[in-house]
Amino acid sequence: MKQLMIKAFGDASQLGLVEREPAPLATNEIRVKMHFAGVNPVDAKTRAGLGWGAEAIKDQLPWAPGLEMMGTVMELGAEVSIYHLGDRVFGLLGGGGYSEQLVVPANALLRVPRAVSDETAAGLSLAGITAWQGLTEHGALKAGERVLISAAAGGVGHLAVQLAKDLGATVIALASPHNHEFLRSLGADQVLDYREAGQLAALAPVDLLLDLVGGESGLSLLSQVKKEGRVVTVPTNTAEQVIAAAQPLGLNATGMLKHNDNQQLAKLMQMVVEQRLRVEISHVYPLAEGELAHRQIETGHTRGKILLKG
Numbered sequence: 001m002k003q004l005m006i007k008a009f010g011d012a013s014q015l016g017l018v019e020r021e022p023a024p025l026a027t028n029e030i031r032v033k034m035h036f037a038g039v040n041p042v043d044a045k046t047r048a049g050l051g052w053g054a055e056a057i058k059d060q061l062p063w064a065p066g067l068e069m070m071g072t073v074m075e076l077g078a079e080v081s082i083y084h085l086g087d088r089v090f091g092l093l094g095g096g097g098y099s100e101q102l103v104v105p106a107n108a109l110l111r112v113p114r115a116v117s118d119e120t121a122a123g124l125s126l127a128g129i130t131a132w133q134g135l136t137e138h139g140a141l142k143a144g145e146r147v148l149i150s151a152a153a154g155g156v157g158h159l160a161v162q163l164a165k166d167l168g169a170t171v172i173a174l175a176s177p178h179n180h181e182f183l184r185s186l187g188a189d190q191v192l193d194y195r196e197a198g199q200l201a202a203l204a205p206v207d208l209l210l211d212l213v214g215g216e217s218g219l220s221l222l223s224q225v226k227k228e229g230r231v232v233t234v235p236t237n238t239a240e241q242v243i244a245a246a247q248p249l250g251l252n253a254t255g256m257l258k259h260n261d262n263q264q265l266a267k268l269m270q271m272v273v274e275q276r277l278r279v280e281i282s283h284v285y286p287l288a289e290g291e292l293a294h295r296q297i298e299t300g301h302t303r304g305k306i307l308l309k310g
Ligand SMILES: NC(=O)c1ccc[n+]([C@@H]2O[C@H](COP(=O)([O-])OP(=O)(O)OC[C@H]3O[C@@H](n4cnc5c(N)ncnc54)[C@H](OP(=O)(O)O)[C@@H]3O)[C@@H](O)[C@H]2O)c1
Pocket: 040, 041, 042, 126, 127, 130, 150, 151, 152, 153, 154, 155, 156, 157, 174, 175, 176, 177, 179, 194, 212, 213, 217, 234, 235, 236, 256, 257, 258, 297, 300, 301, 302, 303, 304
C-alpha cells in the first residue's frame, strides 16, 4: 500500500511515495480504497513547515497529508453493520487522505448519493464546510444582506458564492477577469477585479466580508465594510493582524478554524443532489504526481478544487 508522504518540511519535492504495511482493522473500523483525495492550501503550508498544521505533525514525519477523500469500502471491522463492501463513502479526515487505502472509524465518513460523482464527493468536504461555517456560524449572514467574498473562484470561494446566494444574500465576488464569467454562472450578482482599485472604490459598503486571502488583501478590504459590519478572515496565519486593524474601524472581526461536522456535510451534500451547489474540479493528478498538485495549489490561482487520483 502506497502513501504520498511529507519526508521533511520543505518545498514540494519533499513529497514522495512510500510503501507501507496496511494498518490493522479494529472491530469498529472500515478500510477504504481511496479513489480521489482533495488537495488544499493547508496541505502545502503544512508540508512547508508553516502554521498549526506543521506544529501538530512536526514529531510524526514522515506523514501523509490529506484532510478529505472519497473511496469505496474494501473491508469491514467485525462490529460494522452500517456499510457493505463496495459502498461509496466520502468525508473529512485528520490526515492520511494521500494514501491508496486508509482505515477510519465506520462513523467518520458519509455515504455518497448515487447521483453524485466520485470527484464531486471528494472535493466537497473541506472547502464546503469552511464556506458554510464562515458564512453562517461566524458571519451570521442573513437574507437580504450584502456579502463581499475574496478569492471567490478558489476552493472555498466558489462554494461560498453559491451558499451565500442560496441564503438569500447579494454576492459581490472578487477574482481575476478570466474567472468572472465562471462566477456569474455560479450566481454572483457583481464580479470585480481585485487588482482594479477603481472598481472597489465604487462599491457600496457590505454587511459581511468573507476574507479568503488575508494579509494585505484582507486589510485593504476592511474599508468596504459598513460601520458595525462583520469580517470573517479565514487564513489563520494573518487573522490576528486583520482583526487588530478591523476593531478600531468599529467592525466585528473574527478568525476561524473549521471543525468537522457530518450533519453540516450531509446538508451540503443534499444541496449538491438538489443541484443547488456544484463543485468545480479544475485539475486531477495521479497520487504519484502529488508534487505537481502542490505546485499548482501554491500558485494561489487555482479555480475550484484540485484532486489526487488513487
Ligand atoms: N481557517 C480555516 O479553517 C481554513 C479552511 C480552509 C481554507 N483556509 C484558508 O483559506 C484560504 C483560501 O483557501 P482556498 O482553498 O479557497 O484557496 P485556493 O483555492 O488556493 O484559492 C485560490 C484563489 O485565490 C484567489 N486569489 C489569490 N490572490 C488573491 C488576491 N490577492 N485577492 C483576491 N483573490 C486572490 C485566486 O483568484 P484569481 O485566480 O481569480 O486571481 C484563486 O481563485 C487559504 O489561505 C486556506 O489555507 C482556512
